[in-house]
Structure formats: C-alpha cells, structure tokens
Amino acid sequence: MHKLAGIELGGTKTVVVLGQAGRIDERLEFATTEPEETIARAIETIEGWRDDKPVDAVGIASFGPIRVSREAADYGCLLDTPKPGWSGAAVVAPVAAALGCPVALDTDVNAAALAEQRHxxxxxxxxxxxxxIGTGLGGGVLICGEPVHGLLHPEIGHVRLRRAAGDGFEGACAFHGDCLEGLLSGPALAARLGTHPSRVDAENPMWEPVAHDLAELLAMLVLTVAPERIVVGGGVAQRQPQLLPMAVGRVPTLLGGYLRDCTREKLGGMIVPPQLGDDAGPMGALVLASRALEDRVAAVRHVPAAA
Incomplete structure (x- = not known):
C-alpha cells in the first residue's frame, strides 16, 4: 500500500495529512505563519510519519494566486497575495528537496474540486x-475531470458582477474593491454587516443584497462554465446555510428565461453543499499526491531500456 501525504496550505491555517486518496489516516492542523516556518513544520510533520518507510508522494493544495505551470521559472511560488510575507514564497521546491519524492501542486479549490468529484x-x-466562501472566495473548475489551468488558474473571487440596486457597500478587496471576494468573503461580510456574520440572524434583511451577489456569481458560472454541479463550501456557507437556497432561488430570474432547463428545482439539485466538509481540501491534496505517484510510475515505464 502506497503512503501518501497532503498539505492544504491555507491563508489562515495549514492542514497536513497522511493516508490514501479518499482516506485520511493522520491529521495535524496549525496556524499559517511565515513561509519558511510554515513549510518547515509541514515537512517535519511528514518526516515524523516515516516509520517503516518514507512517503511515496506529496500533494500540495495551496491558497493563491500561485504558479501552477511546471514550465514556468517560478513554478510552485506564490504570486502577489494580500497575505503579508507570502508574495514570491516558494512552496514546492523546499518540500521536494526535503522529502525526495514526487510532489504535485494545485490550488486549494482545484484540489477540493477533485476530492468532491471523486469522493x-x-x-x-x-x-x-x-x-x-470563507476568509477569501475561491473557485476550482474541473472540465472533463481535469483542473483548469491556462495563463494561471481560475480566480473566480476577483470577478466583478452586477450589484443589487441601492447597495452602496464599496467592497473590501485590497486589489479590486467590490469584486466577489470583496463582497462575500468573511472579512468583507464583517465590514458590510457591521459585525461578525455569525451574529446576524438568518431572517435579517441585510442578507438580501448578499444573496443577490451570490446569485450573480452562480448565474455567471452556469452561463460560462456550464457545470453539471456547483459545490459551495467554506465557513460562511456553513454558518449561514440559508444563504445558498436564497441565492439559488434568484438565479432563474437573473437568467431571464434564457435557459429554460434552469428551473429553481433543477438548480436546487445542481448547486449543493459539499459532502466532504472541511476535509475537501486535505483529501484533495491526497488526490494530488496519488496523481503525482501515477505520473512517476508512468514515466518510469516509458523510459527506454539501456542498449
């Protein structure tokens, strides 16, 4: 049985796990601090699990933006991020150097998408x-079962969409103001609502413009990605479960009858909470590790025999 490790590197906390794709056997969580300290603690944790043999592969599911193209000179490094001290930080290189095994990288949301799709x-x-939807707002996209990569990776949280009439909140994103992350993330909602979102009753009318913004996001994804499923997780969605059905109920009106199959009932079965909860990211990291190991095995099989 192969031994796989995963690192979910979040803006607030880091989760390190040992197990198999679809199964977590060991788990450790700690605060995400400075890059060197955080990566070193993740490596130390994995090395501590080396009893009878080392791990066979590691998957890293990281907050972003991060360079995911292996051809890029700065592959595995964070790009410009609002998290102090992390812009330019190397994530993949120190893990690969210390553990000497295949390492796969993707965004935390792409990894979570892989986990929810598989398990x-x-x-x-x-x-x-x-x-x-939590400390930030991110979106992972799978097409034909594969995470979408291109110039970078999807940055859904920084899209701007139509605002609700009369909503004067300026937004809280340091880069874009009223992008989706600046409107719907936990810190944005705290600024928008004047208190921690968990303290606002579900029936409070202050949730109406919030539900509108989430509905705009869902309608945009239906029109641009045409997904079979949209899974909505994160702390905000978990603590305010009324928000998702409120938003889904608004999507048909936003679509304006253009997609007649997108009834409220149809969308209610298509736009759903996660089944894996907080384990989606760590389990996604283990899926990445299994894919890294599969790639290594395939590469070895295709090496020409010596003459």
Missing amino acids: GAAQGCDSMVYLT
Missing part, C-alpha cells in the same frame, strides 16, 4: 465548480 457531492460529474 463527494460531484461524483459522476465531468464538469463541476467548487466554491469556497
């Missing part, structure tokens, strides 16, 4: 989106 709420779906 959770999006099983059987070739195309899906995983959204997380």
Whole structure:
C-alpha cells in the first residue's frame, strides 16, 4: 500500500495529512505563519510519519494566486497575495528537496474540486465548480475531470458582477474593491454587516443584497462554465446555510428565461453543499499526491531500456 501525504496550505491555517486518496489516516492542523516556518513544520510533520518507510508522494493544495505551470521559472511560488510575507514564497521546491519524492501542486479549490468529484457531492460529474466562501472566495473548475489551468488558474473571487440596486457597500478587496471576494468573503461580510456574520440572524434583511451577489456569481458560472454541479463550501456557507437556497432561488430570474432547463428545482439539485466538509481540501491534496505517484510510475515505464 502506497503512503501518501497532503498539505492544504491555507491563508489562515495549514492542514497536513497522511493516508490514501479518499482516506485520511493522520491529521495535524496549525496556524499559517511565515513561509519558511510554515513549510518547515509541514515537512517535519511528514518526516515524523516515516516509520517503516518514507512517503511515496506529496500533494500540495495551496491558497493563491500561485504558479501552477511546471514550465514556468517560478513554478510552485506564490504570486502577489494580500497575505503579508507570502508574495514570491516558494512552496514546492523546499518540500521536494526535503522529502525526495514526487510532489504535485494545485490550488486549494482545484484540489477540493477533485476530492468532491471523486469522493463527494460531484461524483459522476465531468464538469463541476467548487466554491469556497470563507476568509477569501475561491473557485476550482474541473472540465472533463481535469483542473483548469491556462495563463494561471481560475480566480473566480476577483470577478466583478452586477450589484443589487441601492447597495452602496464599496467592497473590501485590497486589489479590486467590490469584486466577489470583496463582497462575500468573511472579512468583507464583517465590514458590510457591521459585525461578525455569525451574529446576524438568518431572517435579517441585510442578507438580501448578499444573496443577490451570490446569485450573480452562480448565474455567471452556469452561463460560462456550464457545470453539471456547483459545490459551495467554506465557513460562511456553513454558518449561514440559508444563504445558498436564497441565492439559488434568484438565479432563474437573473437568467431571464434564457435557459429554460434552469428551473429553481433543477438548480436546487445542481448547486449543493459539499459532502466532504472541511476535509475537501486535505483529501484533495491526497488526490494530488496519488496523481503525482501515477505520473512517476508512468514515466518510469516509458523510459527506454539501456542498449
């Protein structure tokens, strides 16, 4: 049995796990501090699990933006991020150097999407989106079962969409103001609501413009990605479960009758909470590790025999 490790590197906390794709056997969580300290603690944790043999592969599911193209000179490094001290930080190189095994990297939301597609709420779906609404807002996209990469990776949280009429909140994103992360993330909601979102009753009318903004996001994804499933996770969605059905109920109106199949009932079965909860990211990291090991085995099999 192969021994796999995963690192979910979040803006607030880091989760390190040992197990298999679809199964977590060991788990440790700690605060994400400075880059060197955080990465070193993750490596130390994995090395501590080396009893009978070293791990076979590691998957890293990281907050972003991060360079995911292996051809890039700064592959595995954070780009410009609002988290102090992390812009330019190397994530992959120190892990690979210390552990000497295959290492795979993707965004935390792409990894969570892989986990939910393989083991959770999006099983059987070739195309899906995983959204997380918490400290930030991110979205992972799978097309034909593969995470979307291009110039970078999807940055859904920094899209701007139509605002609700009369909503004067300026937004809280340091880069874009009223992008989706600046409107819907936990810190943005705290500024928008004047208190921690968990303290605002579900029936409070202050949730109405918030539900509108989430509905705009969902309608945009339906029109641009045409996913079979949208899984919406994160602390905000978990603590305010009324928000998702409020938003889903607004999507048909926003679509304006253009997609007649997108009824409220249809969308209610298509836009769902995660099945894996807080384990989506760590389990996604283990999926990345299994893919890294598969790639290594395939590469070895295709090495020409010596003459």
